[in-house]
Every structure is written in structure tokens, then in C-alpha cells.
Amino acid sequence: MAEQTVFLSDDVVARFLRYDDLIPRLEEVMGKFSQSDSSDVVQPVRSAIPIHNHNGFLGMMPAYIAYDDTLCMKVLAYYSRKENSSLPSLKATVLLFNPEYGTITAIMDGTDITLKRTAAVSAISAKLLMPAQSDVLCIIGCGDQAVSHYEIFTQLFSFKEVRVCSRRLETAERFAAGVPGPVKVFSSAKEAVHGADIIITLTTSSEPVLFGEWVKPGAHVAAVGACRPDWRELDDVLIRDAVIYVDSRDGAALESGDIILSGAEVFAELGEVLNGTRPAFRNKTTVFKSLGMGIQDAVSAKLVFDKWKSSQ
Ligand SMILES: NC(=O)C1=CN([C@@H]2O[C@H](COP(=O)(O)OP(=O)(O)OC[C@H]3O[C@@H](n4cnc5c(N)ncnc54)[C@H](O)[C@@H]3O)[C@@H](O)[C@H]2O)C=CC1
Numbered sequence: 182m183a184e185q186t187v188f189l190s191d192d193v194v195a196r197f198l199r200y201d202d203l204i205p206r207l208e209e210v211m212g213k214f215s216q217s218d219s220s221d222v223v224q225p226v227r228s229a230i231p232i233h234n235h236n237g238f239l240g241m242m243p244a245y246i247a248y249d250d251t252l253c254m255k256v257l258a259y260y261s262r263k264e265n266s267s268l269p270s271l272k273a274t275v276l277l278f279n280p281e282y283g284t285i286t287a288i289m290d291g292t293d294i295t296l297k298r299t300a301a302v303s304a305i306s307a308k309l310l311m312p313a314q315s316d317v318l319c320i321i322g323c324g325d326q327a328v329s330h331y332e333i334f335t336q337l338f339s340f341k342e343v344r345v346c347s348r349r350l351e352t353a354e355r356f357a358a359g360v361p362g363p364v365k366v367f368s369s370a371k372e373a374v375h376g377a378d379i380i381i382t383l384t385t386s387s388e389p390v391l392f393g394e395w396v397k398p399g400a401h402v403a404a405v406g407a408c409r410p411d412w413r414e415l416d417d418v419l420i421r422d423a424v425i426y427v428d429s430r431d432g433a434a435l436e437s438g439d440i441i442l443s444g445a446e447v448f449a450e451l452g453e454v455l456n457g458t459r460p461a462f463r464n465k466t467t468v469f470k471s472l473g474m475g476i477q478d479a480v481s482a483k484l485v486f487d488k489w490k491s492s493q
């Protein structure tokens with residue numbers, strides 16, 4: 182019973198967290214979350230407190246997954262950094278508990294978990310919602326999440342063209358130089374998204390960066406930034422004209438400025454589409470508004486810990 186708490190550093194977590202193990206677990210847990218009659222998965226909306234002096238917030242993301250007996254909490258600190266800052270926007274730590282005793286089994290760096298599970302969930306949304314013939318991928322915002330999104334999207338799908346754009350041209354150029362495949366760099370988001378089949382917004386902006394009039398009808402947008410109730414990445418036109426999918430209705434109603442301030446109606450949770458209880462409108466313009474969920478961190482942390490343990 183008195184097990185030792187283990188500390189797993191970022192490189193260890195990265196070594197044991199693989200997309201092909203992660204994706205089916207994320208699909209399973211998001212499906213269970215969206216079953217209205219299920220108590221298998223318990224996850225409140227993230228609670229957040231401001232870190233006024235440093236332009237940030239601390240977020241707490243607990244989750245319990247009964248079917249797998251996984252008890253977990255991620256604690257993250259998010260900062261709105263200046264463009265030229267060398268510091269990351271996000272620091273995250275994941276606590277994995279022994280659910281029977283309440284002791285801490287493992288403390289893990291949460292960086293790679295956050296990067297990979299977020300990108301994997303966006304890829305799940307694309308698998309379900311992007312047009313059947315999707316040739317052009319466009320990524321707006323070229324930070325850490327752009328790297329993991331590029332990795333999984335180019336692994337899972339075959340695009341004829343990948344485009345990127347960021348607030349500063351140098352950032353997009355640096356990104357393009359650092360990834361293995363060909364990438365077209367744009368200095369304007371309007372030009373970058375023209376004709377794109379799938380657009381991923383991965384910015385730290387609190388103002389819209391993507392406008393409905395630029396987006397090709399039928400395109401799929403995975404909107405990953407703007408995680409506070411007064412922040413936007415998308416304009417009202419886009420969000421009102423598209424069919425809106427979210428990871429959690431409760432989370433979107435409390436945390437997503439794009440949903441709250443536009444007054445948009447959420448059509449479905451991604452889990453409902455996975456369960457087959459709500460349709461995936463591939464032929465319409467769709468937006469998946471991602472905010473991140475504690476259950477996604479929990480399945481990731483359990484996966485890492487089990488793999489690490491069997492390697493000992
Ligand atoms: N939905 C989810 O589960 C999660 C969402 N996030 C969010 O994803 C976003 C990206 O995170 P990171 O890549 O870690 O941040 P980062 O700081 O590494 O990169 C952000 C990028 O956005 C660019 N950017 C900022 N304003 C822009 C604008 N107006 N137009 C174009 N580009 C702009 C910056 O130049 C930078 O390249 C953040 O908003 C973060 O909160 C992060 C983790 C999980």
C-alpha cells in the first residue's frame with residue numbers, strides 16, 4: 182500500500198506517450214463522457230484563478246474514470262507572453278493518484294501530455310468532420326501546439342499542401358524550417374486560409390484571427406486557442422454560420438469566448454458523434470471548439486505510467 186511516488190520527467194513522458202495508443206483511449210473516454218446516463222467518467226469544468234501580477238491563470242483539471250479506475254489532476258499555469266518572450270505559454274504538471282488510498286502514484290511533467298492529447302483530439306475531430314476530399318491544411322499560430330498538430334495531422338492524413346501563418350513572419354518561417362515536410366509560409370491569415378479544407382487555429386490571441394468570409398464553405402475548423410470567456414479566435418460570422426461541435430458543452434458554456442460572446446448554439450459534443458448519437462456534417466462548414474479536458478490528461482497519464490512501469 183505504501184508505494185513510492187515516482188517522478189516522470191518530460192523526456193520520459195514523451196518516450197512513453199504514442200499517438201497510436203492515445204487516440205483510441207481518447208475516443209473511448211470522450212464517448213463515455215458524452216453518454217448522458219453514464220457515471221463512468223467524472224470531470225468538472227476546469228476551475229481557474231488569475232495570476233494578476235504575471236498576466237496568467239492557474240487551472241485545475243481533476244478527473245476520475247471509473248471504468249479504468251484512474252484518478253488524476255492536471256495543474257497548469259498559462260501566461261499571455263509577449264511575442265518575443267523565450268518562455269513557454271504553458272507549464273503543466275500531472276498528478277496520478279492511487280484511487281483506493283488517495284496517495285500520489287506519479288508526478289509527471291504535463292508538457293508532452295498537453296501537446297499530444299490536444300493534437301490527437303483535433304485529429305479525431307478532423308477524422309470525423311473534415312471534407313471527404315481534404316487537400317489543403319492551414320495552421321494559424323506557429324508555437325508549441327503547431328508542432329504537435331503538424332506531426333499528427335501529417336501522420337494520419339495525406340495533404341497536397343500544408344500552409345502556415347503566425348503573428349510574425351519569422352515565427353512561421355522558423356516553424357517551416359523545423360518540420361520534416363514542405364510547408365508554404367504566408368504573411369496574411371486571409372491569404373493562408375483561402376481555399377483551405379481544414380484550418381487549425383493555435384494562437385494565443387484574445388481577438389479573432391479567423392473570419393467567416395475568408396473560409397471556404399464546407400471547410401472544417403479546429404479552434405484550439407481562446408480558452409477564456411472573454412477571448413476570441415473566430416469572428417461571429419464564422420461561428421454563427423458553422424455547425425458547432427465542442428469537447429464539453431459545460432466547458433464551452435463557461436469558458437469559450439467564441440461560443441459565449443457570439444451567442445452560438447452548440448450542435449454536439451465530439452463524444453456524441455463518436456457514440457453515433459449526433460451526426461457529423463462533413464459537407465457543411467464545421468467548427469470544433471476545443472478547450473481541453475481533464476479526462477484527456479487522465480487517460481494519457483495512465484498510459485504513460487503503465488508503459489513506464491512495464492519497462493522497469
Ligand atoms: N484546447 C486545448 O486543449 C488546449 C489549448 N491550448 C491553447 O492553444 C494555443 C496555442 O498554445 P501554444 O502553442 O502552447 O502557445 P505558443 O505561445 O507556443 O504559440 C502561440 C502562437 O500563436 C501566435 N499568435 C499569437 N497571436 C496571433 C495572431 N493574432 N495571429 C496569428 N498568430 C498569433 C504566436 O505568434 C505563437 O506562434 C493557446 O491559446 C493555448 O491556450 C493549449 C493547450 C491545450
Ligand SMILES: O=C(O)C1=NCCCC1
Pocket residue numbers: 257259271295408472473474
Ligand atoms: O486543456 C488544457 O490543458 C489547456 N487548455 C486551454 C489552455 C491551457 C491549457
